[in-house]
Amino acid sequence: MRSKLSKVHSYAWMCAEAPFVIVVCGNKDDLSWIEDCSAAAENMLVAAAEIGLGGCWIAARGTKYSGRDDGQVIADILGIPKTSGVLCMLSFGYPDEEKAPRTQYTEDKVHWEKYKS
Numbered sequence: 778m779r780s781k782l783s784k785v786h787s788y789a790w791m792c793a794e795a796p797f798v799i800v801v802c803g804n805k806d807d808l809s810w811i812e813d814c815s816a817a818a819e820n821m822l823v824a825a826a827e828i829g830l831g832g833c834w835i836a837a838r839g840t841k842y843s844g845r846d847d848g849q850v851i852a853d854i855l856g857i858p859k860t861s862g863v864l865c866m867l868s869f870g871y872p873d874e875e876k877a878p879r880t881q882y883t884e885d886k887v888h889w890e891k892y893k894s
């Protein structure tokens with residue numbers, strides 16, 4: 778199954794060797810399914826890092842890297858019902874490199890009181 782998922786599009790190759798992959802999906806009838814799934818995905822990535830694992834968010838919702846709707850391609854592989862939307866896949870494993878912490882914070886993107894353009 779991980780091998781199949783790794784071939785969904787060219788940015789999903791790591792699924793083939795990752796010890797486990799989580800496909801994050803939610804009930805599309807729920808107005809906040811995208812927000813809920815996004816928070817769950819990010820929380821899992823942060824929690825994995827905390828215990829020394831590496832994780833990567835792999836695009837599914839809204840992308841067509843496969844030539845079709847990537848979320849639908851994944852849903853078809855796994856038999857996920859039409860009522861569920863696939864937000865993303867998360868590949869997890871032991872990291873083979875350690876990157877130095879960095880920030881993408883830039884002061885000019887912070888607006889105080891009112892947005893200044």
Ligand SMILES: Cc1cc2nc3c(=O)[nH]c(=O)nc-3n(C[C@H](O)[C@H](O)[C@H](O)COP(=O)(O)O)c2cc1C
Binds near residue numbers: 789833836
């Ligand atoms: C919405 C979204 C989609 C992403 N899709 C992919 C993907 O398909 N394949 C991949 O290798 N990484 C994907 N990533 C991971 C990013 O390429 C990047 O590694 C990650 O966001 C960490 O970024 P940073 O190192 O700049 O903080 C995605 C990230 C986000 C937020």
